Amino acid sequence: MTRRRLSPDQRRAAILAAARDLFGRSPYAAVSMAEIAAAAGVTAPLIVFYYGSKQSLYLEVIHAAADTVRAGLQSIPGPPSLTRLHESALYYARYAEKHRTGFLSLLRSSQEAALPETAALIEDLRAEICAQILADLATADPPTATDAPVDTDDPAVVVALRGYLGFVDATIVHWLSLPDDRFAQIAPETIARLAVGAFTGSLNGLRAPAAPDPASPNPLSRELHQPTEQ
Secondary structure, eight states, rough: OOOOOOOHHHHHHHHHHHHHHHHHHHHHHHHHHHHHHHHHSSHHHHHHHHHHSSHHHHHHHHHHHHHHHHHHHHHHSSSSHHHHHHHHHHHHHHHHHHTTHHHHHHHHHHTTOHHHHHHHHHHHHHHHHHHHHHEEEEEEEESSTTOOOOOOTTTHHHHHHHHHHHHHHHHHHHHSSSSSSTTTTOOOOHHHHHHHHHHHHHHHHHHHHHOOOOTTTHHHHHHHHHHHOO
């Protein structure tokens, strides 16, 4: 049987698909060019011809993953609301669950000095997500008539949002790192609820009055220490 000759674009696509699959199942350092070549049905020198290096190929995979996440988040319908925020966090968590090893490797590699381009790609995606949330906050109505709208020009709001995004990524890293049996006990829905709680908690913290005097009695403490009726 004659093997069908692939066009250059088809070969590039086959190499990229093989790399995406292997990087999705194993950390970056554990994947070799020989493995990618075998999975794509090509030679390692051909990969070098098309992509230059393993790092360049990995960056192409990350670009594609970031584009997929970006498109998925942008496709979630509805006006700005906690419901849409929940759906966005749920999509992100489900994507991480589906690409567990690769996503974990991706988030960890964004902290590695040896892969600065990866860190830049992740930072660009976070900046876009932050900008989208700020745009939503600028047009969304307050949850209740007594709540003040969020001042999106306040630098503290940006700090809160970046802290929220950091919380989500740190939570997902810990979740993906769990042993399989414990990982399976936590659904993406739980991660999404935690994310929304972190988001609303940050905004509520900005709306809260100044911290009470440490010398003043703590009403929660009083409640916890009240004697119970016998």
